[in-house]
Amino acid sequence: MRDGPKRESDMHVRILCSLLGVIVAAASGCGSNTTAVGTTDTSATGDAMPEPMPDGLAYAVAMDLDPAPDVVEVNLEAKVVNVDLGAGVVSMWTYNGVLPGPRIEAKVGDTVRVHFKNSLPEATTIHWHGLRVPNAMDGVVAAQSPVEPGAEFTYEFVVPDAGTFWYHPHMRSDEQVERGLYGAFVVRGPNELTVTAERTVVLDDIALANGQLAPFSEDDAMIGRQGAVLLANGRAEPMMSLAPGALLRLRLVNAANGRYFRLGIRGRPLNIIGSDAGYLPKVETVDDVLLVPGERVDVLVVASGVAGDVLELVNLPYERGHDTGGEAERKVLSVHLEGAPITTPAVPAPLGEVAQLPTAAVFRTLRLQEMEMAMGGGHGGHGGATGTMMTFMFNDKMPPEMERFTAAANSVEDWKLVNTTEMDHPFHIHGFRFQIASSNGVASQRRAWHDTINVPAKAEVVIKVQIDDRKGAWMFHCHILEHAERGMMGVLDVD
Ligand code: C2O
Ligand code: CU
Numbered sequence: 271m272r273d274g275p276k277r278e279s280d281m282h283v284r285i286l287c288s289l290l291g292v293i294v295a296a297a298s299g300c301g302s303n304t305t306a307v308g309t310t311d312t313s314a315t316g317d318a319m320p321e322p323m324p325d326g327l328a329y330a331v332a333m334d335l336d337p338a339p340d341v342v343e344v345n346l347e348a349k350v351v352n353v354d355l356g357a358g359v360v361s362m363w364t365y366n367g368v369l370p371g372p373r374i375e376a377k378v379g380d381t382v383r384v385h386f387k388n389s390l391p392e393a394t395t396i397h398w399h400g401l402r403v404p405n406a407m408d409g410v411v412a413a414q415s416p417v418e419p420g421a422e423f424t425y426e427f428v429v430p431d432a433g434t435f436w437y438h439p440h441m442r443s444d445e446q447v448e449r450g451l452y453g454a455f456v457v458r459g460p461n462e463l464t465v466t467a468e469r470t471v472v473l474d475d476i477a478l479a480n481g482q483l484a485p486f487s488e489d490d491a492m493i494g495r496q497g498a499v500l501l502a503n504g505r506a507e508p509m510m511s512l513a514p515g516a517l518l519r520l521r522l523v524n525a526a527n528g529r530y531f532r533l534g535i536r537g538r539p540l541n542i543i544g545s546d547a548g549y550l551p552k553v554e555t556v557d558d559v560l561l562v563p564g565e566r567v568d569v570l571v572v573a574s575g576v577a578g579d580v581l582e583l584v585n586l587p588y589e590r591g592h593d594t595g596g597e598a599e600r601k602v603l604s605v606h607l608e609g610a611p612i613t614t615p616a617v618p619a620p621l622g623e624v625a626q627l628p629t630a631a632v633f634r635t636l637r638l639q640e641m642e643m644a645m646g647g648g649h650g651g652h653g654g655a656t657g658t659m660m661t662f663m664f665n666d667k668m669p670p671e672m673e674r675f676t677a678a679a680n681s682v683e684d685w686k687l688v689n690t691t692e693m694d695h696p697f698h699i700h701g702f703r704f705q706i707a708s709s710n711g712v713a714s715q716r717r718a719w720h721d722t723i724n725v726p727a728k729a730e731v732v733i734k735v736q737i738d739d740r741k742g743a744w745m746f747h748c749h750i751l752e753h754a755e756r757g758m759m760g761v762l763d764v765d
Contacts, residue, residue, distance in 0.1 A: 323606060326356075326508025327469045329454070332372035341383065342376045346396070348439075348451060349389040357499045357506040358481050362450035363390055369504035370472040370525070371437070371453025376429050378459050384425040388417040396425060397440040397700070398455065399564060400546050400721045403427035405742025408700055410440045412743045412761070431703075431719075432459030433547035434470065434521040434566040444527060444751040445486055448476075448495055450504075452525040459622075463543070464615045465570065466516035472523045473531050473561070473602065474501040491660040493592050493693065494528015494563070494750035500585060502603045509604045514611040516573040519543075520583075524561045527751045530694070530724075532588040533602065534558030535571060535581050541617070544568030545718040547703050549622030558586055562696035564722040564749030572614050573607060581605040591693025591727045624717040627705055627734045630684035634675060638689045638697070638725060638748070638758065639663045661757045662748060668757030676763045679739040686732045689725045695753065698722040699735065699762065701744040707732040722749055741765050 336343035351367045352359050365371025376382050388394055393416035397409035405413050407427045417423045435455040439446040454470045477484040477497030486495070499506050512518060521544075524531055534540065534557055542554040546566050553570070561567055573581060583602045589595025642658045664673040677683055684707060687697055703721050706714040709731050725731050741764050748758035 323509060323511040323608065325510045326505055327471060327503050327510045327603065329370070329470055329472075329503050330366075330368050330372045332366075332374045334375075336383070340377070340379065341381045342374065343383040343385075344372070344374060345385045345387070346371065346453075347387040347389055348394055350391075353450065353504060355476070355499065355501060355504060355506055356508065358478065360476070360478065360482055362483075363446060364450050365453050369450045369501075370474075371451070373453060373470055374437070374455040376455075376457050378429065378432050378457055380457075381426065381428050385422065386417060386425060387422045388419055391419055392442070393418050394439045394441050394446060394451070395423075396437050398425070398427070398435065398437050399698075400433065400435040400566070400703075401427070401455065401457075402430050402701060402703070402738070402740070404740055405701065405744065408742075408744070410700065410743075410745050412745070416441055429457045431547045432457050432462075432549075433544065433719075434523060434568060435547075436472065436523050436525060436566070438525065440745075442755070444490070444495070444755045447525065447751055448486070448527050449483065454521070454523055456521060459548070461622075463519065463570075463617065463621075465519040466612065466615070467512060468519040468521070469510070470521040470523070471502050471603070472504075472525050474504075474525045475499060475529045476501060488659060490528075491752045491756055493590070493594055494526075494752045496526075496529050500600055500602055502583075507601050507603060509606060511606040511608045512573045513609045514573060514575050514577055514579070514607045515614055516612055517614040517617075518571045518573055518605065520569050520571065521566065522561055522569065523566045524563050526563050528563060530563070530588050530590050530594075530696075531561045531602070532558055532586040533561060533583055534586055535583050538571055538574065538581055541570040541572075542567060543570055543617075543621050546721045547719040548624070550716075550718050551620045551622065551624055553617060553619070553621065560588060560724065562694070562722065562724045562749065563751070564696055564698050565720075565724075570617060571605075573605060575607050576611070577607050577609060579607040581607070591691070594693075624705070624719060626717065627682050627736055630682045630734055632677065632681065632683040633686070634683060635665075635686045635688060636673070636760070637665050638687060638691060638695050639666065640691045640693075659756075662753040663757045664760045667760075669759060673760035674763060675760070676765065677737050679737065679741060679764055681737050683735045683737060684732055685735055686730060687725045688730050689728060692727050694724055694726045695758065696722055696749040697725050697731075697733075697746070698749045699744065699746040701740060701742075701764075702735055702737050702762075704733040704735040707734045737762075737764055739764075
């Protein structure tokens with residue numbers, strides 16, 4: 271029901287609109303805004319119900335240029351455009367002129383080919399966050415040359431896992447991602463759930479000053495840059511409507527530099543069905559869920575109630591260190607119940623299978639550290655008023671002297687992540703997925719695939735990493751992008 275074929279034409283209109291952006295928007299009715307579209311179209315959702323309210327969460331899908339059923343071929347162009355965020359028109363760096371960048375849709379086993387063109391004023395790359403791709407396609411500068419302004423690069427890989435992934439640059443990512451370079455990448459498996467409606471929702475926040483992106487500053491370094499405006503699919507407080515009783519699937523992606531989203535809907539539990547990569551074995555019903563930078567979660571919400579009810583997805587306070595917990599609860603998006611009630615489709619159990627990993631052959635310890643470094647007076651912009659600079663590291667090392675682990679192909683390793691700092695860090699590994707073995711010495715009963723997890727302040731988390739035969743140098747780092755850029759980055763060499 272989710273993405274029935276009858277939506278195809280609709281989808282193509284949307285894609286065209288997003289590709290042509292500024293030029294056609296005003297004339298063709300692609301969107302009500304004067305600039306980037308794709309987040310403002312009015313396409314229908316499921317097949318079953320009318321949806322009179324414009325869908326503020328609608329999200330442009332990248333057009334597949336290859337007719338072969340198992341090949342997805344798309345064009346992505348990084349470029350600067352003005353985007354209407356619903357909180358002002360802001361000059362952003364985008365893929366194809368839309369924020370978020372077009373959603374890439376593929377099936378497990380598909381070959382995905384992305385023709386990338388860099389029309390930005392600086393070099394960039396694209397990293398496919400969470401996708402188990404060959405090392406040469408991973409988008410890090412250890413594996414490819416930067417794509418210079420005006421240059422092109424073609425990424426090509428097979429997508430092996432179902433889940434909600436995303437893509438973003440891996441050069442100066444603290445600035446490039448903040449400027450708007452991110453998009454979702456959905457890979458569907460053969461047995462996807464039947465729901466009334468599904469939305470992929472990419473979350474971000476943005477700091478504005480005089481209506482444009484606030485200048486980047488050393489003050490962003492400690493907790494990662496945060497902004498006062500919360501964005502869901504590039505819009506401040508978007509709305510959508512659903513029939514009472516509808517079953518809504520939300521694929522949530524945290525694309526923010528530093529912000530932790532703790533998400534809940536008052537009076538409606540969240541039913542977690544999937545983690546970063548794929549379904550959980552069974553539904554977990556919670557009041558709220560923490561989503562750290564880089565991470566994804568897949569939830570079902572039963573839109574119980576009557577026409578006229580409004581469900582608000584809110585961001586709840588969360589203390590991740592340095593007095594970050596004081597922020598008030600904030601609305602992220604709302605779902606308005608409209609029309610005749612419908613009956614929710616049943617959720618099957620089990621949802622999926624998550625293999626149990628064998629006992630690890632190798633144990634490693636990775637200490638997450640921070641250090642305030644004194645800067646000699648007047649070092650070009652760094653250091654601010656205090657004359658210090660925050661740096662972050664793993665095991666006392668930071669680039670260029672990064673911690674390097676060498677692993678054997680097709681092995682399982684336990685990594686103990688020891689957070690020595692007074693703040694949480696979202697830890698991410700490229701190329702490989704892992705399960706949580708224990709937290710603070712307590713064994714985890716939960717079976718789920720992750721590529722990004724939170725390591726709370728002063729905590730110890732042991733992860734079990736599944737390494738396959740894709741050789742090369744794979745990055746691991748904190749996904750607070752300012753921390754990664756300031757040293758909390760290492761390399762896993764697989765040979
Ligand atoms: Cu999304 Cu190296 O990260
Ligand atoms: Cu960090």
